[in-house]
Amino acid sequence: MSDWVRIADASEIADDEPFASEWNGEAIALYRHEGEIFAIGDICTHEHVRLSDGWFEGDRIECPLHQSCFEIRTGKVIEGGPASEDVASYQVKVEDGAVFVKRGI
Amino acid sequence: MSDTTLRNATDRVWPEDGVTRVPAWIYSDPEIYAKELKVFHYGKTWNFVGLDCEVPEPNSFKRSWVGERPVIITRDAEGEIHVVENRCAHRGSLLCWKNRGQAKDITCPYHHWTYNLSGDLMGLPFLRGVQGKGGMPRDFDKSKNGLTKLRVAVRGGSIWATYSDEVAPLEEYLGPEILMRLDRLVSRRPLRLLGYSRQIVESNWKLYWENSRDPYHATLMHPFLSTFGILRTDGDYHSVPLQEGRHEYTYSQYDPELKNKTSEASKQIKSIHSDLEVKDKEVVSSVVDEFKDGMMGAFQVFPTILVQQYFNCLVVRHVIPKGVGAHELSWTYFGYADDDETINRLRLKQSNLVGPAGFVSLEDSEVLSLMQPVVESCPDSVQVLEMGGHGTEAQSTMMTETLIRAFYDFYRREMGL
Numbered sequence A: 001m002s003d004w005v006r007i008a009d010a011s012e013i014a015d016d017e018p019f020a021s022e023w024n025g026e027a028i029a030l031y032r033h034e035g036e037i038f039a040i041g042d043i044c045t046h047e048h049v050r051l052s053d054g055w056f057e058g059d060r061i062e063c064p065l066h067q068s069c070f071e072i073r074t075g076k077v078i079e080g081g082p083a084s085e086d087v088a089s090y091q092v093k094v095e096d097g098a099v100f101v102k103r104g105i
Numbered sequence B: 001m002s003d004t005t006l007r008n009a010t011d012r013v014w015p016e017d018g019v020t021r022v023p024a025w026i027y028s029d030p031e032i033y034a035k036e037l038k039v040f041h042y043g044k045t046w047n048f049v050g051l052d053c054e055v056p057e058p059n060s061f062k063r064s065w066v067g068e069r070p071v072i073i074t075r076d077a078e079g080e081i082h083v084v085e086n087r088c089a090h091r092g093s094l095l096c097w098k099n100r101g102q103a104k105d106i107t108c109p110y111h112h113w114t115y116n117l118s119g120d121l122m123g124l125p126f127l128r129g130v131q132g133k134g135g136m137p138r139d140f141d142k143s144k145n146g147l148t149k150l151r152v153a154v155r156g157g158s159i160w161a162t163y164s165d166e167v168a169p170l171e172e173y174l175g176p177e178i179l180m181r182l183d184r185l186v187s188r189r190p191l192r193l194l195g196y197s198r199q200i201v202e203s204n205w206k207l208y209w210e211n212s213r214d215p216y217h218a219t220l221m222h223p224f225l226s227t228f229g230i231l232r233t234d235g236d237y238h239s240v241p242l243q244e245g246r247h248e249y250t251y252s253q254y255d256p257e258l259k260n261k262t263s264e265a266s267k268q269i270k271s272i273h274s275d276l277e278v279k280d281k282e283v284v285s286s287v288v289d290e291f292k293d294g295m296m297g298a299f300q301v302f303p304t305i306l307v308q309q310y311f312n313c314l315v316v317r318h319v320i321p322k323g324v325g326a327h328e329l330s331w332t333y334f335g336y337a338d339d340d341e342t343i344n345r346l347r348l349k350q351s352n353l354v355g356p357a358g359f360v361s362l363e364d365s366e367v368l369s370l371m372q373p374v375v376e377s378c379p380d381s382v383q384v385l386e387m388g389g390h391g392t393e394a395q396s397t398m399m400t401e402t403l404i405r406a407f408y409d410f411y412r413r414e415m416g417l
């Protein structure tokens, strides 16, 4: 994914609920936090489960299985849970109500 | 009431004549057995659990036992060794089902609670429920719901665990004589795991415990030994109880000339056939005197292991109780990381001497499993232990039961019998 990809409508992304999406087999979750939209990889790096089914609080998502936490701005894993690797991070832009993502920060 | 099976363990009375008599009810009474586990394995003792070469690198694990309880030996990412109960803190499921391997964490197969290798609970599925429903209460504290951790001690390549906060440090518990013998085998060079054999013996664990303190039977019941001159009653042999019977060691100086000598004692043993010969002498001789002391022997560390050196075969016998009428014998064969091919091959070849089908050990489990129903059927009968007199002192002969008497002297004190 080296180009911008249209992935959702901005209106679909609620304030406190993760939005699970996918592009070309890649699971991506979108989060709205303090008015801004963020996108990170949606499969936990510990076991294969969607992070967007987990607990979204502040600027982090907590895995529903074993509570590994990831920063929604960067995909970085937060120490303390069983996962030790980060998930992918994406750049986000919103144009005419459409959300576009692109690999990288 | 004359039926002993209806009595309480606490009412049991040891027969007169002290340690020269052992009552058969100690091998079948479930209350005695339960008390043994509590006082010994779960009490103020150090239990052998494994060798460090079984968890060779960071993020590895090996299953073991303390008494009847399954435990896991782990080596965490930093290389530190832990021993934790193999029992999920949630609902008690057996956590780790694999004997040995590599893992960064351990997940329970039942509800997928996940623990790190030091036993802390890392996470559990649906802690927050699903869509706001269910889940654990807000005040559920993961840090209070980890695995039960045992106190651990590592000496050379050997790993030990205890439930007790009070037991003396391992070195003190073992004492200088055992430490010296243990270090000779496991502390000088890094270990290499050669393999395992395991067997269930259908007898009370103490029948095996006595058996390995009983040099008297060795030349009689194991004809291989006397036939091929590995161990002869006329050889130099020492039986030494330690710490008032808690541990013991035996040793003999290997004498390559022994086979050619005939003495009064060896003439008395029917099983010596001088016309029989082992074709492959490597099985029964120290081709390499690797410790440069010509010594062969074994030592017992209460309540879990017998460590034995037969020429170049090095093996730990781990005695794991499995109910009042059974125990498991787990044999771990080892050598050293820097062993060359020659000695490695010798160790493997000589490991045929011991184990479930070993040339000099296969008879033990057979006799003991046929003995168990007999002692169970006659709980008021007694064993006679008068070989070598009535005492519990060290003796320089094989024709003695001093080590068994010393054990029961210790046993009675610990058990209050």
Ligand code: FES
Binding pocket: B088, B089, B090, B091, B092, B093, B108, B109, B110, B111, B112, B113
């Ligand atoms: S019993 Fe282990 S997770 Fe439930």
Ligand SMILES: [Fe+2]
Binding pocket: B211, B217, B218, B222, B360, B361, B364
């Ligand atoms: Fe034996």
